[in-house]
Amino acid sequence: MDLALILGGLTNVLSLTNISLVLLGTLLGLFVGAMPGLSATMALALLLPLTFTLEPATGLSMLAALYVGASYAGSIAAILLRTPGTPAAAATVMDGYPLSEQGQAGKALGISLFSSFFGGLMSGVALLTAAPLLGVMVLEFGPVELFAIAVLGMTIIGSLSQGSVVPGLLSGGLGLLVSTVGMDTTTGTPRMAFGNINLFSGIDFTVALIGLFSVPQALLLIEKTGSPSKVASAIKDRLVPKVSELKRLMPNILRSGCIGIATGLIPGTGGDTASWFAYNEAKRFSKDKASFGKGNIAGVAAPEAANNAVVGGALIPTIALGIPGSSSTAILLGALMVQGILPGPNLLTDHGEITFTLIWAVILANFALLVVGLMFTKLCVGVTRIPDGFVACAIITLCIIGSFAINNSFFDVGLMLAFGAFGYWMVKADISPAPMVIGLILGPVMEKSYKQSMLIGQDSFWVFLESPIATVLLLIALLSFLQATPFFRWIKSLFKMIRTQ
Template sequence: MDSSLVMIGLTNVLSFNNIACILGGTLLGLFVGAMPGLSATMALALLLPLTFSFDPATGLSMLASLYVGASYGGSIAAILLRTPGTPSAAATVLDGFPLSQQGRAGEALGVSLFASFFGGLMSGIALLTAAPLLGTLVLEFGPVELFAIAVLGITIIGSLAQGSVISGLLSGGLGLLLSTVGMDLTTGTPRMTFDQINLFGGIDFTVALIGLFSVPQALTLIENSHQGGKVASRITDRLMPRWSTIKQLMPNILRSSGIGIVVGLIPGTGGDTASWFAYNEAKRFAKDKSRFGKGEVAGVAAPEAANNAVVGGALIPTIALGIPGSSSTAILLGALMVQGILPGPNLLTDYGDVTYTLIWAVILANIALLVVGLAFTKMSVSVTKIPDGFIACAILTLCIIGAFAINNSLFDVGLMLGFGLFGYWMSKAGVSPAPMVIGLILGPVMETSFQQSMLIGNDSFGVFLESPIATVLLILALLSILQATPFFRWLRVPFKRRLKPD
């Protein structure tokens, strides 16, 4: 770990502008997370165009804090409305809403806030420690290894996406195809531009991002707007949990935070998987399992600690290897691309100052979450009552403004709406847009490194087998596809039967 870069990152994040952006981003994330139907990914996609004029450190700090704030904010609607504000808050509903019905909504939100704080802080420390250790491997990485990393990133996220492995890989492959639109990176030849001058520079990553993640959610909210008003539980008790409660929950919080960090390391899993895993473990370790589902504070602490711990865990492969651990971290990589920083293992070396600023911003954002959460959680109850139709109109307006502001082009607005309609169709078909976004990010890296590898190997594919690192990565990519095929599932069933006692 380069201590000078660590201190530069800390100095950057402690500037007045960055601290103000972290507090503002955390507050915005808290409100976005509290709105049922919205997600951190959608909010990041909408906020990304606003950070174009910012310094890279300031823009990344604001995006990271919004990510952290929205991860906790989802529990507000889950506890008060029995409706998860974000998908990762679904497990919080099981015990959070019964607690609010018992007049203990403040206690549930307070436990959720402190568990989120501890989980996020632990993952931030893990990120600060683990990412540089993995980053030392970058000295061994050349074009051949970079190509293998890009292939692994596509296959892992494609195979772990919602639905079948085929649909996930199809989505990722489509993203790779779209990344080739524009001028060839080596020869300068136009490809798939259809004589449209606006496509000669390729498809703008941010335009596609806004369309794929924001427009479908707005259309879904319009669909559900006829379901009537929302009635939230009132907070009548104290928000600050007692020290005895925190002390009693601490083993559960530490265990759940560890689960969140480990799950976050696996690209494509996300906070919802970690939350259910942590909830199940909390119930398994509990002395009285019958209390779960009826208003047990441990059932709130476990998923919330794991949910926020995923943030730092997902950023470890994102920063160390350039493989986004989730759709939200893919947008953070997109923010780096907007600033002219290409994703890949060189983030910690060539752009160490910006990367360490992002790491420190995650840690500081969790401290800001505790402060902002205590001050504004009660106020955010009113946010949960905003009609879905109004939210949808606001989202669509921000989508159009954001897409136009990128290049001051109406063509980009039309392209964004086209991606939005396609993303809405994908959501109805059960196909995740996340692999497509990963394909758009990793496509240029894969193409450039492949061409360079072919030059190194004199147009021989054997060059990928001459590098031990590339060989291992490509084998892992192959296994990630095969493990989800029907044949491997058929093999696992007899194996599991052999393990069962007679």
């Protein structure tokens, strides 16, 4: 990988404009992430339209900072209210809230902040180290290999589903179907446009994304307006942890950071998985296991370090292969598509400087998190006192403004609300909308690479088996699909029964 691209990305992110927007993105992430129930994914979806008028590198830097800030801020409501601000902060509740009850809310938030900083910094360095190596590898990828990656991505997204894998695969398949709406890229024939000229250009990815993620959350908040009001704790003790405490926690933080990076590498997993994994490992390695769940600071440090380490880990498959490592990175891929940049293995070569700007922005955002977090964490406590009904109204307003601003079209607003209603039904049916969003992303890549592969292979499917890389990827996809089916589980249980007899 050209050293000039790495240095070019560093120069871009250190410009005054980008530094200012990284600080702003971190602050916005803190405020949105501190609101109970609002995830980092939803924060990115809501504020994505703000980056439309910005340069690609500048907009991505702001979104990366927003991602990092929201990942930490979920711990604020978790520690003060016993209500995770983000799903990934659920493990932080175990020991964070007991510390708050003991009058040590500042200590818990300080440990959370510094653990998030170290975990995020580790993942940023890992991402910067891995990217040049991956850049050499992806030069071997052509249309055939891209199609195999897209197929693999569609089978992996089943793990994003809540509960059974089958609804996740169906959700992803529906996303693929929706991605075909509009003009056929080869023949120019309208597909599923129903004579509506607004659909000839297809369904805008951002419109669907805002509707699927943001509107359902607003409706769920409205449902809770009759519940007892929340009372936030006040921070009265020291926020900055002692050096001796950090030194004692450092092995735990480093282990949890590695867990977060490794978990983020697996597409479909997220901060919630990494947080619980790190929490369990912290408890297993601890000499005082009985204190966990009663206010052990190691129980706060572990999930927070792992949670923020997932950010860089999830970006590795996103940048290298164009497969979103999480639903949040799926939105970052959406931001690239809005800027006219097609995600995929060629991202590092065709848009190397922008890619390395994003990587450096992740690293810079962690330093911004430490500075902004120390300055504004106490202020963000006030966000937890905002009534759910007011938050819901603000979300709906931002959704309408954001979807209208994309094309200055009221049709997009109606389309967004339709996706919102469908997303609400999906949530109630315990079907995750994340696979559908990833299907929307992978659909155009799959269609384009399939048509190109057919031209290369002269309409022969054997072209996919002539490439060793594509063959391996398709075999992994087949195994992933079979593992998700009830038949595979039946075979597995049968072999287990035979061994026991």
